[in-house]
Amino acid sequence: MLQVNFLRDNKERVLEGLKKRQFKNLELVDEAIAADDERKRIQFELDSQLSEINKISKEIGLLMKEGKKEEAESAKSKTAQYKESSSELKSQLECKENDLLNILYLLPNIPNELVKSGASADDNEIIFQSHPVEGLGEGAIPHWELAKKYNLIDFELGVKIAGAGFPVYLGKGARLQRALVQYFLDKNVEKGYTEVNPPHVVNEASGFGTGQLPDKEGQMYYINEDKLYLIPTAEVPVTNLYRDVLFDEKDLPIKNTAFSQCYRREAGSYGAHVRGLNRLHQFEKVEIVRIEKPENSYAVLEEMVEHIKEILTDLELPFRVLRLCGGDTGFGSAMTYDFEVWSAAQEMWLEVSSVSNYETFQANRLKCRYKGDGKSQLVHTLNGSAMALPRIMAALLENNQTTEGIKLPKKIAEYARFDVIN
Structure with missing residues (x-):
């Protein structure tokens, strides 16, 4: 705010x-x-x-x-x-x-001066691309067909239990999910983030604190009897750990990482881009959250970008980094970088992470301050996905398909304890 x-x-x-x-x-x-x-x-x-x-x-x-x-x-x-x-x-x-x-x-945050004017994703700036990309050629199939072929994910069973957008992971599919989560958490902890395990529901004050309310009220699942919201990302409960907190200057920075299920209604979503794992109502994600002194926050934002780039390099996936234009930047963010991986079978880019600096926008709502030089002032909050699972899983399956099966990148094979799906 x-x-x-x-x-x-x-x-x-x-x-x-x-x-x-x-x-x-x-x-x-x-x-x-x-x-x-x-x-x-x-x-x-x-x-x-x-x-x-x-x-x-x-x-x-x-x-x-x-x-x-x-x-x-x-x-x-x-x-x-x-x-x-x-x-x-x-x-x-x-x-x-x-x-x-x-x-x-009702007023969104003011974009950083480096953020360009623009109306939509078409106006975003590509600031980095790992290497040129191309399709896999004839015979390549999308991840939803690979998931069925190797019995990794059952989308129809999810519909039976809950509805569209709630897949069931099976066998090596479930193990691969678990391996990715553990790998992401370990990478974050290695970078100095403290792991927390927060609630997966939040109250109204928490929703307002991080800006989901009133902006994204229609996108959140609501438990009417208890007046609680299912979280759209671990950012919400983790950042709210520091609501109404006055830090001493020496306590900063705060670096947290958390794994959670995420719940999003995705009202109005339809079309080919929502097939399979491309867009879900429930999915897994590992989040990183930073509480920083204002003068450090943009250097920290770049540090977070480099961290995500390192993870994607380990995954051996073609990726690119975009700085979002004003019209595509989230309501509370002053600057956001999106990370997209190349889906070789679908021949399209899939967003897998966003890293944002909210400056004082969330902190003002949260009343989160620090005291230094005898006065208190608002902190800057930052967060990012490190990483969101569904589209990472989609790209891993599609980009690594061979005639012998799906061959996993070395780093993930170590965690999954198998190197090929066949």
Whole structure:
């Protein structure tokens, strides 16, 4: 969430940033500033009346001591009027604070200056590609057919149990999933991340804290009786570990990694791009989360990018890195890099990771600060997928298919304890 003082002091920059995102409701900036002006006016009037009540209360005490009961009673009557008025002002103040908050919730983050303007994924910048790619040629089959051929994943059984988008992994398919999860966690721990195992459901405050609410409410599964949401990513519970926390400067940085199931309704998804593992309602993912001092966050973002590149290199998959344009950057992010792997049988790029710097956007919602040089300030939060499993699995199956079976990359074969699927 953007701070209203930032909107006021950097209005032109804010408007330009929102235009980069193709954000249409620019009037919300002025509405937020106006709501804050009214909030300040009410607060000043309330403070003045409370000060007057305190002043008169002291006078009443002196008048009573001096035996001036009639004057004291008159003063009490005036105090009662002020109290009634201040009670009304408190109610007005609460309403105006809620109005301001609701406006701020609707404003996305301002993109970093390096982020280019753009409307969609077509405008994203390719900043790195591991090597040229090509299809596998005649006879190559997509991962959903490979999964059926080698009895790795049963999509129809998942439909029977839960519905489309809930696959059942079997035999070596399940073992390969488990191997990938362990490999990703180990790689992250080697880089200094502390593993945590968070809840897979969160409350409303947690959803607002990391920006899923109100922006992505329709994409989340909701448990009505308990007022809880199934998590769309481990980022949500892990980052919320630090909600309402004031760090000492020496405690930073915080580096966490977590494995979780992820749940996304993916409302409105259809077409060939959602076949097989390309888009699911439930999937596994390993996440990395950083809490950093502001001056370090962009160097850390680049460090996280290099870490993901190292993982994909180990997986021996053709990949590329994109810096997202304003219109494709997530609601709370100031800068995002996407990683895509080449699906040789489908001959298309599949997104497998996003790494983002949220700057103070989440921290302001979370009230997550650190104290240094005698003052407290908001931290910067960053997160990334390291990695999301479904499309990694799809690319591994498709890119490594041979006439003898599917040959796994060396690193993953060590974890899976088999090197070929046949």
